[in-house]
């Protein structure tokens with residue numbers, strides 16, 4: 001009994017945090033193929049033919065893209081975020097971003113804000129309230145206010161983490177140690193009573 005409890009305590013002490021994080025990305029991080037950077041202005045006509053996956057292409061109005069990815073090796077998901085890098089958004093009002101039809105928030109206005117006319121912005125959304133949707137296949141919808149707004153997506157990236165192995169807190173360890181001592185004292189008392 002004593003060895004069993006000591007072993008269990010030792011195993012708990014040896015447990016270390018090992019959360020696994022995966023990234024799932026659509027598109028490359030080349031600034032629409034023209035090297036645009038966060039908060040920089042760019043010429044829409046410079047954006048080229050695109051990467052064939054909906055990114056780096058100058059488009060008009062609401063657009064949807066799909067991300068598929070593997071959750072292999074990942075335990076229960078405890079946190080996730082979405083980062084998107086877009087340009088030229090917001091001609092008629094802020095563009096909404098939806099995951100599988102559910103609203104995440106709006107993109108920063110990257111339109112009509114200066115002499116360059118179109119600006120690149122990186123936006124990050126917390127997905128804590130949408131973890132159940134992260135099943136390896138998601139649709140992201142960029143919903144513009146009006147169909148006339150031209151814009152471009154550089155990339156969309158999920159960062160998804162699991163809980164890793166449970167780590168007992170110092171308080172919990174002290175409680176466990178106190179419990180073990182109590183169990184041993186009780187066993188000793190019982191032996192004494194029986195003697």
Ligand SMILES: [Ca+2]
Nearest residue numbers: 088111149150
């Ligand atoms: Ca625009």
Ligand SMILES: [Ca+2]
Nearest residue numbers: 028030032154
């Ligand atoms: Ca790109």
